[in-house]
Amino acid sequence: MPRVTFPHVAESYRSFKMLMEDLGNEVILPPRPSKHTLDLGVRYAPEFACFPVKILLGTYLETCPKGVELIVTSGGVGPCRAGHYAQLHKKILHSLGYPVDIVVFEPPRLYPLDFLHNIQRLNPRRMSYRAIYECVRRAWRKLQALDNVEKLTHKVRPKETIRGATTRTYRRVLEWIDRAYSLVEIEEAERSALEELQKVPQDPNRDVLRVGIVGEVYVLLEPASNLEIEETLGNLGVEVERSLFLTGWTRDNTWAETTEGLTVKEAAMPYLPELLGGHGRDSIGNTVLYAKRGFDGVIQLAPFTCIPEIVARTILPRVSEEHNIPVLTFFLDEQTGKAGMTTRLEAFVDLMRRKKAARRPA
Known part of the structure; x- marks a missing residue:
């Protein structure tokens, strides 16, 4: 069972973890970026590399000592350095003694064969494409639920009458979505989370x-x-x-x-x-x-x-x-x-x- 990690991007790790595990991988969860994360990235990244390069490198340096074998990330299109992040990170990690490989997902509409090849690399269970589709479908629905709940916090927080109530409720309901697995459970968790956020005391006249x-x-x-x-x-x-x-x-x-x-x-x-x-x-x-x-x-x-x-x-x-x-x-x-x-x-x-x-x- 390959050990896999990926960049920490807000709450999306909850969805990606479920998908990677469904495909048969052992997930090493990336920690939320901290000062230690950034210090590691700054120490080993090129000085004038952009901010995300340093944070992502720091994240990988926190997870690689745990035995990570594969890093899953996205690429970039157009005249932007983002398309070179993965290759740069791989070279730095190898130079530091971490022989990890990196799976880079480019836009499937531009590189469909590469996309399918990457899916198979992350499919040690050798599931059928139909079974993979069902796993992706559930992970996508969880990602939608996470985004929809976050969007509502942006509307509720400015009107809350108890400082911090929205954030505390948000942290609690995220766990409901995290624990949901089937499509029915995810949809029910999203509905309950949205209802709970609406209960936060608000001043409608603010x-x-x-x-x-x-x-x-x-x-x-x-x-x-x-x-x-x-x-x-x-x-x-x-x-x-x-x-x-x-x-x-x-x-x-x-x-x-x-x-x-x-x-x-x-x-x-x-x-x-x-x-x-x-x-x-x-x-x-x-x-x-x-x-x-x-x-x-x-x-x-x-x-x-x-x-x-x-x-x-x-x-x-x-x-x-x-x-x-x-x-x-x-x-x-x-x-x-x-x-x-x-x-x-x-x-x-x-x-x-x-x-x-x-x-x-x-």
Whole structure:
């Protein structure tokens, strides 16, 4: 039974663990990234490698001593260094005495044969494709449930009357989804989790701001990498809508891009008509769409040295001016501190509140 691990991306590990075990693998769970994780990554990664490279390397260095044989990760398309992460990590790990192999999943719609080959590498039980499909279907449904429950926390937290009640409830109901196995159990756990979150005491009359969050996929999805920015904003009375969730990113890279994804590209076209790589063009397009939907502001999250997001950052001031929406950018690396981020967020929230008040009729 091969020992397998994968990157820690928020709560998605609950779904991936179930899938890998169903296929016959022993899962070494990646820990939630911590200061120790980042210290390990910074020590052995190239100095100017982007933030996700360092966090992922640190994660692997925490799991490889436990006997990991295979690392499962995703690749990248377009002019972005993400497509080289796996090869870089493999070379570094081998140089440190960990002879692991890495299975890289590229978009199946572009590389269907490679996708099937990788599935078989992770299928030591030699299950049929029909049986694999059923395993994937359950794992996908669990991933949807995890995303749907998280989305509701972003709406409830800004209105909660007891500080921290949403987060405590969220942590509790996650275990319900984690324990669910069959499709019926997963759907029941999701329904119960959503109902439980709705029970959190809320003030329906509270004046809540709406902020869209755009940026690079990993720092958007992993709270440890963005210093729990969504929870901080919720505690400041801000409803967050993230432009990217793992189910949407997986869907767009697995079988076909969604209509929503194409709309984002169309919105970005006047500002950036070419493929930039990463999520740079999406950051611009989503900012335009958030402005059209009447959001109060947009926050861009970007790893330090991330070229696509740096290019997007140079364009966003024009988008902000033409669409009359405030935009705040955070470039994240190992030097970023939560206290400094919170101070900037408080100032940004204050700016948005004054701007919103000025728009109200006298």
